[in-house]
Amino acid sequence: MANLPTYIGAEQVQSVLRYDALVARLEVALGRFSLGAAGGVVQPLRAIVPVSPHSGWLLVMPAYSAGDEALATKLVTSYSGNAGGPFPTHQATILLLDPANGSLRAIMDGRIITDMRTAAVSAIATKYLSPPESRILCILGAGAQAHSHYQVLMQMFHFDEVRVWSQTWESAERFAGAAGGAVTPRRSAEEAARGADVIVTVTMATDPVLRGAWVKPGALVNVVGANRPTWREVDDDLMQSAVIYVDCREAASRESGDIILSGANIFAELGEVINGSKPAHREKTTVFKSQGLAVEDAVAAKLVYDSLQ
Numbered sequence: 001m002a003n004l005p006t007y008i009g010a011e012q013v014q015s016v017l018r019y020d021a022l023v024a025r026l027e028v029a030l031g032r033f034s035l036g037a038a039g040g041v042v043q044p045l046r047a048i049v050p051v052s053p054h055s056g057w058l059l060v061m062p063a064y065s066a067g068d069e070a071l072a073t074k075l076v077t078s079y080s081g082n083a084g085g086p087f088p089t090h091q092a093t094i095l096l097l098d099p100a101n102g103s104l105r106a107i108m109d110g111r112i113i114t115d116m117r118t119a120a121v122s123a124i125a126t127k128y129l130s131p132p133e134s135r136i137l138c139i140l141g142a143g144a145q146a147h148s149h150y151q152v153l154m155q156m157f158h159f160d161e162v163r164v165w166s167q168t169w170e171s172a173e174r175f176a177g178a179a180g181g182a183v184t185p186r187r188s189a190e191e192a193a194r195g196a197d198v199i200v201t202v203t204m205a206t207d208p209v210l211r212g213a214w215v216k217p218g219a220l221v222n223v224v225g226a227n228r229p230t231w232r233e234v235d236d237d238l239m240q241s242a243v244i245y246v247d248c249r250e251a252a253s254r255e256s257g258d259i260i261l262s263g264a265n266i267f268a269e270l271g272e273v274i275n276g277s278k279p280a281h282r283e284k285t286t287v288f289k290s291q292g293l294a295v296e297d298a299v300a301a302k303l304v305y306d307s308l309q
């Protein structure tokens, strides 16, 4: 009889998942994803279920990567109303399956993976698209993604100055205190963003928090939030003047308000830049619009599972 599936909780995930290994795996996975059928990644557009009375969303995200022998589905909920309460705004579980026979291998916490793989993908975008000699990092938002982005970006790059702005001064101060080092809270998004080489937007905003007029020419903006067709994190000015990179053309064109409502043209997928089929315009102002891909979760979950064997 087949073995029972293992349960892998958040602490165990955190104890084995490392950014260096995760970034390396995700870079390969994004490249494979953008090769289409030849890359061996199968990933339908995710199903999104509104839970309207509670202002929540359930996202169901299946993917298979033949090259990674990774088959998984993530269930992730997004409840903005949870902010400040006992439950995080994003909660997730990943079901990892055996591609050889379809049996369930593990049920795994997906929250840590969601935080870390999203930040790792922004770090890959930063590696390819940021201006050379980037010195100032700006983070707009001070929640779970702000923390994971800070960790991986400080691990992979050399920023002399990090600025953080959030919805409340207290949350920006708290973030700066927890991060220690060179992080300074700022009173406004404009003050935080002006002069920054790399900007990360990781808020639950539904209207723009960042304006193109504040973005230094040549900077990279990693736009991580506003993952619904009517939500915005950045304005038309930025979206229409920057070179736009995305994780997945189909998802960005269907789900991202910043892409849909601005009418911006998508120049390339990040995977195409990794594969060398599209250039990285480091000298221009660039936006990387991240929606989050199921294949990232599948690859990360497989990495965690294998590390525990």
Ligand SMILES: NC(=O)C1=CN([C@@H]2O[C@H](COP(=O)(O)OP(=O)(O)OC[C@H]3O[C@@H](n4cnc5c(N)ncnc54)[C@H](O)[C@@H]3O)[C@@H](O)[C@H]2O)C=CC1
Binding pocket: 078, 083, 089, 090, 114, 118, 141, 142, 143, 144, 145, 146, 166, 167, 168, 171, 202, 203, 204, 205, 206, 207, 209, 224, 225, 226, 227, 290, 291, 292, 293
């Ligand atoms: N692209 C991707 O792969 C993923 C994207 N996300 C998105 O990233 C964003 C951040 O997620 P988490 O850090 O987990 O959320 P969180 O709830 O932990 O943090 C959200 C932050 O945004 C701030 N905020 C809330 N409403 C705001 C508003 N109207 N204007 C400005 N700031 C506001 C909060 O004060 C907090 O600092 C969300 O939009 C989430 O849906 C999350 C996971 C994956």
Ligand SMILES: O=C([O-])C1=[NH+]CCC1
Binding pocket: 059, 076, 078, 090, 114, 227, 291, 292, 293
């Ligand atoms: O990819 C992901 O897990 C998510 N994208 C937006 C909210 C959660």
